[in-house]
Amino acid sequence: MRYLPLTDGDRRAMLARIGAASVDDLFRDVPDEALAAARFDDLPDHATEMAVERQLSALAARNRAAGAGPCFLGAGAYRHHVPAAVDHLIQRGEFLTAYTPYQPEVSQGTLQYLYEFQTQVALITGMEVANASMYDAATGVAEAAAMACRITRRKHVLLSGGLHPHYGDVTGTFLRYTDVAVERLAPDPLGVEDRMGRVTGETACVIVQNPDVFGRLADLSALARDCHAQGALLVVAVAEPVSLGLVTPPGAMGADIVVAEGHAIGSPLTFGGPGVGLFATRQKFLRHMPGRLSGETVDEDGRRGWVLTLSTREQHIRREKATSNICTNSGLIALAWTIHMTLLGEAGFTRLARLNHQAAVALVERLERVPGLTVVTPTFFNEVLVRLPGRDAAAVVETLAARGVLAGVPLARFWPTWPELADGLLICATETNTDADMDALVAALTEALQ
Template sequence: FLTSYTPYQPEIAQGTLQYLYEFQTQVANLTGMPVANASLYDGSTAMAEGVLMATRVTRRNKAVISGGVHPHYVRATETVVHAVGVETEALPAAVDAEADVIARIGPDTACVVVQTPNIFGTATDVTKIAEAAHAAGALLIVVVTEAVSMGLLKSPGEMGADIVAAEGQSIGNALNFGGPYVGLFATREKLIRQMPGRLTGETVDADGERGFVLTLSTREQHIRRDKATSNICTNSGLCTLAFTIHMSLLGETGLRKLALLNHEKAVATRDALAAIPGVEILTPRFFNEFAVRLPKNAAEVVDTLASHHILAGVPYSRLAPDAGLDDVLLVAATETTLDTDITLLAKALGKVLAA
């Protein structure tokens, strides 16, 4: 990819355009969708763009959001869509109730938004939700905050998603103290003209050789602002390139092995914590994250363990202070988690809770 130049001049940007094309192919395969764009800022803004896209497609003005969607994603989406008059109904936080959105679908519903695995780690087959949404003329948006999970779980496309908004950070990109990240966005082919962001297509040059160009450009930089699908740009291109290289090195087999390793470590962590008196495992089905209920305030427990150089997880109250779930702790385990880490966490947590 030696021609890393802005893709507006394809004559001197074939390197950039080629890796964006490969990125789109990888994201489409990962999500089980026919088409993907060249990325967005991050998962939360991808969700917001998905809601706006659904309102354009259906000509309706309301989004129903499940109680399992990450609270920060909900807040970011509300900030974006409320500014243009789109109504949202966010259901109360719930560990395993993605299907509750079905009862909230009405004639004014443009889309329902669900997340799997959700903020509590619960993995859900959303096929029935897709059927209910489609029967009412609404779209289904599936949010995925952990891209590696799609290497093991049924893809959103297989379950009937119309739009997939995901965070790709865990593939090839560091946490970077909160960013920049890489938003993944995929949809059905019939909806492609309403998809936000850049789209790279394959063509031939003057000599008949394979080449790449931007196509179907509908951002406000390219056409009249009132006719544009979005004013959003792609993410930092370096993040997309890192994602593409990492995925290319992993391959399909490597991604599945990576996903299995994540799940195995999470199961081992779950088993270790479940053996601690007073700890209740809340998440029934999970990939690499799960929620537990503690007999003490979760934030205080996390602070105590942090003072002993142990990062126990994220208290749910940090994400949603008013949810009334101050005793809930979110725990994650990845391929980098060692067996000694799990033992150390369980032993230290047991001591803190017994004190």
């Protein structure tokens, strides 16, 4: 078996040294009844690399790859071009097959890129410090809510109706059995919800998204001031990290904690996971921040190096008093993110953001000419909400998918029990969408809406 180096001869020699009769003999502490009960008859035996590749390739072929035709899907997962160098570099075995950098003398590579990652995240979010990543934005938002409660010693968290519903679901689930009350406002496609009306002296934080899940960009400065006047923090989620190359970052609007989904930079869509949560905050909240941190220090010879630091916040030391029960970050996806960001640099990152916005503006101009369709989102980065009055958006999406066009994400996918949202469709354009893609979408939509 190709992954197992021991030969039968090795096994015999090793058993002799151990003084055991057989490998089975080494399992003598396992109760006999458990060994006897174990049946695995429904599972297949081992297979060659060629056979496995054939079977899995057949399964992959049953999917329509997003890039196999026009694709305008976003809603928290954005399709961007990833330079070839990224995937080459993250597959270097020294990155791919290393453990968490607990032995810093032989992990300086991981620790240095995490330090660079933390700096890049802080810069683009407009914040002072960032951690070495979370699982994804949804779990990051949940952790941000818990962190705000620790800082303010308050027990109420208010979630905007413009927050991605998965971020809200995960936050509600994460805090479900704690003493924190999670209040979620109704989906807010028009951007009219009254947040401050729900903020009380017990509110630890208000959590909003920018652009929100309906694509709407908003100035959050006044909201930040109002929150702070009430002693609450403002947490801002960003689902599309490329937007930070063009849009005023949350830090400049007064956010206290910023969480972003980084996955769109450096990694393919991969059906939504694994992702990488970017997590940044103010210096003064540093010791309340969850997650790993790479910090600069010196070695015995006085040379600069990096270590994991402030680890006393973590579960392996604090046990039930830890800031979080989570112990991994998303190291390799963070690496892909930071490599892609380094390749882009200031010039590339800002240009990529402008390309996305220009693509969306061009698409919106075309959509505004489609009869039976209304563009709802007035200010946006690369995604908008459109309404198809009198139509079931999910059915229209299926119709277009049959014609090879992935038109967008119907709101019914998130809110199936809200009939007033059934005609809503999220449409996103990125630098990967060509003029021909847009023409195909507009033609197909026009025909479907006749």
